[in-house]
Amino acid sequence: MTNNGREAQFNHYPLNNTYPTTNWGHGMVELKWWHVAVVNDGRYTRMYVEGAPVADNPKRVSQGLTTLGLPWLVGGHEYAGAVDVVFHGNVGDIRIVNRPLSVDEFLTA
Numbered sequence: 276m277t278n279n280g281r282e283a284q285f286n287h288y289p290l291n292n293t294y295p296t297t298n299w300g301h302g303m304v305e306l307k308w309w310h311v312a313v314v315n316d317g318r319y320t321r322m323y324v325e326g327a328p329v330a331d332n333p334k335r336v337s338q339g340l341t342t343l344g345l346p347w348l349v350g351g352h353e354y355a356g357a358v359d360v361v362f363h364g365n366v367g368d369i370r371i372v373n374r375p376l377s378v379d380e381f382l383t384a
Contacts, residue, residue: 281305283329285313285322286352289337298322299331308367310383315340316375326383 283300300322303309312323320337322329345353349369350362370382 283309283311283322283324285320287315287320287337288341288343289320290339290341291336296320296333296335296337298329298333300324300329310381312376312381314375323378323381326378326381 281302281304283303285298286295287297288295298313298320300311301324303324310323310325312326314321314323315337317338318336319332319334320340321332348358349366350364351358351360353359368382
């Protein structure tokens with residue numbers, strides 16, 4: 276989430292680049308459950324909120340994902356060796372699968 280805690284953001288390092296790519300969501304109402312999904316199909320990384328693609332999905336090729344040897348973070352980010360927690364809420368479920376899912380396979384029901 277961003278510093279105001281109301282819009283989803285996914286920052287990642289693709290295997291084919293040495294700098295990060297960021298997907299930005301839209302403003303989201305507080306105190307409501309939201310389904311957020313991120314899918315990398317081997318070419319692009321797309322973020323979805325409630326099954327709809329966000330408006331600011333990068334058009335840049337993003338082949339796979341890497342960690343650069345750093346921990347994977349949810350609700351925060353690392354800068355200059357320090358972790359900044361910016362999400363203050365609840366996470367109900369995180370699922371990682373070994374293939375790209377289509378929108379109709381999301382657990383939104």
